[in-house]
Amino acid sequence: MGRPPCCDKEGVKKGPWTPEEDIMLVSYIQEHGAGNWRAVPSKTGLRRCSKSCRLRWTNYLRPGIKRGSFTEDEEKMIIQLQALLGNKWAAIASYLPERTDNDIKNYWNTHLRKKLKKLQESPLCHSNIGFSSSHSISRGQWEKRLQTDINKAKQALNDALSLDKPKLIIPELKPSNGYISYSKTTQGSTYASSTENIARLLKGWVKKTPKLEQANSSSANETTSSEGDQSGPKDEGVDLSEAFESIFGFESFESSNSEFSQSMSPEASPFQDERKPDVGDQFPLSMLENWLFDEGLVQGKEELADFSFDINAELFV
DNA sequence: AACGATGACAACCGCACCTTC
DNA sequence: CGAAGGTGCGGTTGTCATCGT
Numbered sequence: 001m002g003r004p005p006c007c008d009k010e011g012v013k014k015g016p017w018t019p020e021e022d023i024m025l026v027s028y029i030q031e032h033g034a035g036n037w038r039a040v041p042s043k044t045g046l047r048r049c050s051k052s053c054r055l056r057w058t059n060y061l062r063p064g065i066k067r068g069s070f071t072e073d074e075e076k077m078i079i080q081l082q083a084l085l086g087n088k089w090a091a092i093a094s095y096l097p098e099r100t101d102n103d104i105k106n107y108w109n110t111h112l113r114k115k116l117k118k119l120q121e122s123p124l125c126h127s128n129i130g131f132s133s134s135h136s137i138s139r140g141q142w143e144k145r146l147q148t149d150i151n152k153a154k155q156a157l158n159d160a161l162s163l164d165k166p167k168l169i170i171p172e173l174k175p176s177n178g179y180i181s182y183s184k185t186t187q188g189s190t191y192a193s194s195t196e197n198i199a200r201l202l203k204g205w206v207k208k209t210p211k212l213e214q215a216n217s218s219s220a221n222e223t224t225s226s227e228g229d230q231s232g233p234k235d236e237g238v239d240l241s242e243a244f245e246s247i248f249g250f251e252s253f254e255s256s257n258s259e260f261s262q263s264m265s266p267e268a269s270p271f272q273d274e275r276k277p278d279v280g281d282q283f284p285l286s287m288l289e290n291w292l293f294d295e296g297l298v299q300g301k302e303e304l305a306d307f308s309f310d311i312n313a314e315l316f317v
Numbered sequence: 318a319a320c321g322a323t324g325a326c327a328a329c330c331g332c333a334c335c336t337t338c
Numbered sequence: 339c340g341a342a343g344g345t346g347c348g349g350t351t352g353t354c355a356t357c358g359t
Contacts, residue, residue: 014328014329015327015328015329015352015353016327016328016353016354017327017328035345036344037344037345038343038344038345049329050344050345051329051330051345051346052328052329054345054346055327055328055329056327056328058346059327059328060327060328087348087349088347088348089347089348090346090347090348101346101347101348102326102327102328102348103326105347105348105349106325106326106327107325107326109325109349109350110324110325110326111324111325
């Protein structure tokens with residue numbers, strides 16, 4: 001009660017982040033690593049709330065973030081994970097390491113919820129992604145379908161969890177409080193450089209601020225292409241990621257992320273992801289993961305039946 | 318071409334939990 | 339053990355872009 005705000009409201013800037021602010025934040029994190037967010041505004045000179053800095057980093061600037069439209073597989077995975085886990089966006093995001101919880105949440109709210117609602121309302125609500133709660137089918141049929149759905153989810157997760165696809169990160173689920181703990185080590189995921197993230201951002205900005213075009217007038221390649229162009233028009237011949245590489249002194253490691261993750265010790269890496277544990281880490285299997293890995297699925301039938309109805313109830317609120 | 322409606326997404330807010338002293 | 343500070347999460351809002359009329 002009466003807890004003071006994380007930062008005093010006066011003099012704290014709100015609203016969209018400018019590229020300059022992004023640069024300040026990224027360069028600070030490159031130097032000091034992510035964490036101690038409270039110190040970030042004062043250390044960087046940013047007139048931003050510490051929470052805002054953290055959010056900006058985790059949702060936008062952090063390496064490895066994939067933006068743009070969701071693939072069909074991702075979509076299905078989200079739907080099924082949402083059915084399994086509920087609105088635990090962080091937990092869901094941990095199974096889609098290239099997506100942020102905010103992204104997934106937004107996507108769910110803007111796309112998937114409507115989609116499912118439509119499916120639910122539709123007389124042909126027999127999609128392979130929507131669990132039908134329709135009374136038009138028998139419970140047996142419904143459970144059978146549900147089993148299929150769950151098997152699909154299980155298969156998808158197994159695929160993703162397989163060791164030859166190290167990009168999938170397993171969180172250490174803590175059922176007691178619903179919180180997830182993450183080890184503080186680098187992962188060998190398909191990280192895109194944050195330089196690219198910022199470069200992408202700047203591409204939109206450059207259009208508005210011609211002076212930058214002079215500064216970055218060297219020829220270059222287009223670094224981002226399939227992002228759905230949300231971040232502004234394609235810029236002509238300005239390789240901003242290259243510019244950032246020169247600023248930050250490292251190359252884009254999207255293409256050589258494994259090298260990056262191997263060569264960077266957790267301590268050394270400014271971009272260690274505080275949210276994502278190592279793939280190879282030992283972790284206690286949660287109920288979900290036990291279930292997922294339990295190929296026999298011998299003893300779960302009754303539990304599954306109960307579980308299924310919970311899912312159903314949750315899915316169609 | 319102008320304007321309103323709708324959609325998409327970034328960012329904020331408040332609460333809950335964790336950590337430290 | 340309790341208080342205070344720090345952090346993470348989920349819900350909500352604000353703003354900009356796109357679409358339809």
